Structure formats: structure tokens, C-alpha cells
Amino acid sequence: MTARRVLVATGLKDVLPDVPGLAEHWGHSVVHCPYCHGWEVRDQPIGVLATGPASIGHALLFRQLTEDLTFFPQGIHLREATRARFAARNIRVVDTPVQEVVDNEDGTLVGVRLTDGQVVARRVLAVATRMKARTEGLDGLQLPVEDLPDNMGRRFASGMAGTTKVPGVWVAGNATDLAAQVGASATAGAHVNSLLATADTDAALAAAQGETPAL
Ligand SMILES: Cc1cc2nc3c(=O)[nH]c(=O)nc-3n(C[C@H](O)[C@H](O)[C@H](O)COP(=O)(O)OP(=O)(O)OC[C@H]3O[C@@H](n4cnc5c(N)ncnc54)[C@H](O)[C@@H]3O)c2cc1C
Incomplete structure (x- = not known):
């Protein structure tokens, strides 16, 4: 197939921590985004399964949604100041690692x-995932990729409105903006469409003037 422009919109893959039973509940009882799922999980016993330092802020967001929040550090270091802040917000901390759901x-x-056999009752788990742009099958485009700090994820690099270093190729949505939600995914499409409208007009004018139109 040939095309005048290519828009890569392959999205991302959320990489969950390797805890047995977690993936089966993804998007239902295992969630990542307080803004996407907050209403549905409000007032329930929620556990935040830490995956890195960003999980501390994640816990504060989920605390806005429930009085019953437990934080599982999963090996990340919690400073005393953080523990004090959690205690002030009635966020319980369970340091023993989680073994399975x-x-x-x-x-x-x-x-x-937990690894000591104890079961902590929860209805919902909040997990910050590692986000990896889906790149399979696109190697031939040789689009540059870049890693986010703190091992948070990998994305296709892009400029204004999804432009890339490869002429004629745009990238949109989560493939380039790992934190984008649905609305942002439309931006590059609008930019490509605008350029095509200009190209069509240029071609029409060239044809009217007896020139060979460029595509
Ligand atoms: C559990 C969950 C809940 C969410 N809730 C919300 C919400 O409430 N509100 C909100 O705004 N956002 C929400 N989001 C985020 C939202 O889903 C994304 O921001 C949005 O889907 C990104 O759109 P996209 O087009 O970039 O990628 P996607 O929607 O992921 O679409 C990418 C598509 O490309 C296909 N694809 C991948 N690789 C290839 C390939 N090589 N060839 C062909 N096709 C390919 C995939 O199969 C997929 O269909 C949520 C995300 C998750 C995971």
C-alpha cells in the first residue's frame, strides 16, 4: 500500500509488575488512573501497589477517593517524612511485600x-504501570524513540502536533505522549489533515496553471 502521509497511532502497552493474579484484573479491579476510574472505585478499600517513587503521589490522589487506603511500598524506600504525611492522611503502610492477588x-x-502468608483485604488495587509505546512492525520507519526518566516508559520522539524527524510521518496519541488521554490523540490527525488540504489546493492550483502537481 502507498500513502501520501503516515500517521503512527499504535498506542502503548502498560507493563504491570510481575505479581501473580494482577494482570487478570487490569482495567477493572486493578487500575492506574484516578481520573479515569476514580468514580467507579470511590469509597472502596483500595491498595496502592508501589512501582517507584511516583507511587507516593499516586497514593495521595487515590486517598482523595477513599478513607480506606493501604500503601504497599514493594521495596521502595519511604522516608520518615513520607510516612508522617501518610499517617496524617490515615494511609496505612504495609511493608511486607505482596506475593499474589x-x-x-x-x-x-x-x-x-503477603510473603508472610497474611492476607490484606482489598477490593481495588492501584498500580502505576511502565508505559511502552507499541513499536512492533515499525522498525523500517526508523523513528527515533526516547526513554522517560525513572524507568517510567519509552515513547516515539515527536515535535509539534506529532511531527517526527522522518518526513511525511506523524505519530499521535499514547505512542508518543504516554500520559495522553483520548482527546490528545486527535491532534496529529488534525495537523495531517490540514497539510493535506493545503497540498490538495497547491496541486489544484498547479494543475490549473498547467504545471505538474506535487502530492
Ligand atoms: C484501563 C484504562 C482506562 C482508561 N480510561 C480512560 C478514560 O476514562 N478517559 C480517557 O480519556 N482515557 C482513558 N484511558 C487512556 C486512553 O485509553 C488512551 O489515552 C487512548 O486509548 C490512546 O489512544 P491511541 O489511539 O493513542 O492508542 P490506542 O487506543 O491504544 O489504539 C492503538 C491501536 O493500534 C493498534 N496497533 C498497535 N500496534 C499496531 C500495529 N503494528 N499495526 C496495526 N495496529 C496496531 C492497537 O491494537 C490499538 O487498537 C484509559 C486507558 C486504560 C489502559
């Missing part, structure tokens, strides 16, 4: 089992 007979998430 616990479901009841009908598959509902009901808690997490």
Missing part, C-alpha cells in the same frame, strides 16, 4: 497475600 470463588478481587 487473592480472588474469591467467582473471581472477584478480595485482597493480596
Whole structure:
């Protein structure tokens, strides 16, 4: 197939921590975004499964949604000042690592089992994922990629409105802006369309003047 312009919009893959049982509940009882899922999980017993320092701020956001929040550091260092801030907001900290997710007979998430065997009852787990742009099959374009700080993810590099260093190729949405939500994904499409409208007009004018139109 040939095209005058290419818009890469392959999205991203959320990489979850390697905790058995977690992936099965992704997007339902295991969530990442307080703005996307907050209403549905409000007032429930929520556990924040830390994946890095950014999980501390994540916990404060989910605390706005529930009085019953437990933070599982999963090995990340919590300074005393952070523990004091959590205590002031009634955020419980469980330092023993989580070993697996616990479901009841009908598959509902009901808690997490710690490495010492204790089960902490939870209905929802909040997890900040590592976000990786989907790049499979696109190697031939040789689009530059870049890593985000703190091992947060990898994206296609892009400039204004999704332009890239490769002429004629744009990239939009989560493939380049890992934190973008649905609305942002439309921006590059609008830019490509605007350029095509100009190109069509240039071509029409060239044809009217008896020149060979460029595409
Ligand atoms: C659980 C969850 C809840 C969310 N809730 C909200 C919300 O409430 N509000 C909001 O605004 N945003 C929400 N988001 C974010 C939103 O889903 C994304 O911002 C949005 O889908 C990004 O759109 P996109 O077009 O960039 O990528 P996607 O929607 O991921 O689409 C990419 C598409 O490309 C396809 N693809 C990938 N690779 C290839 C390839 N090589 N060839 C062909 N096709 C390919 C994929 O199969 C997919 O269909 C949520 C995300 C998640 C994970």
C-alpha cells in the first residue's frame, strides 16, 4: 500500500509488575488512573501497589477517593517524612511485600497475600504501570524513540502536533505522549489533515496553471 502521509497511532502497552493474579484484573479491579476510574472505585478499600517513587503521589490522589487506603511500598524506600504525611492522611503502610492477588470463588478481587502468608483485604488495587509505546512492525520507519526518566516508559520522539524527524510521518496519541488521554490523540490527525488540504489546493492550483502537481 502507498500513502501520501503516515500517521503512527499504535498506542502503548502498560507493563504491570510481575505479581501473580494482577494482570487478570487490569482495567477493572486493578487500575492506574484516578481520573479515569476514580468514580467507579470511590469509597472502596483500595491498595496502592508501589512501582517507584511516583507511587507516593499516586497514593495521595487515590486517598482523595477513599478513607480506606493501604500503601504497599514493594521495596521502595519511604522516608520518615513520607510516612508522617501518610499517617496524617490515615494511609496505612504495609511493608511486607505482596506475593499474589487473592480472588474469591467467582473471581472477584478480595485482597493480596503477603510473603508472610497474611492476607490484606482489598477490593481495588492501584498500580502505576511502565508505559511502552507499541513499536512492533515499525522498525523500517526508523523513528527515533526516547526513554522517560525513572524507568517510567519509552515513547516515539515527536515535535509539534506529532511531527517526527522522518518526513511525511506523524505519530499521535499514547505512542508518543504516554500520559495522553483520548482527546490528545486527535491532534496529529488534525495537523495531517490540514497539510493535506493545503497540498490538495497547491496541486489544484498547479494543475490549473498547467504545471505538474506535487502530492
Ligand atoms: C484501563 C484504562 C482506562 C482508561 N480510561 C480512560 C478514560 O476514562 N478517559 C480517557 O480519556 N482515557 C482513558 N484511558 C487512556 C486512553 O485509553 C488512551 O489515552 C487512548 O486509548 C490512546 O489512544 P491511541 O489511539 O493513542 O492508542 P490506542 O487506543 O491504544 O489504539 C492503538 C491501536 O493500534 C493498534 N496497533 C498497535 N500496534 C499496531 C500495529 N503494528 N499495526 C496495526 N495496529 C496496531 C492497537 O491494537 C490499538 O487498537 C484509559 C486507558 C486504560 C489502559
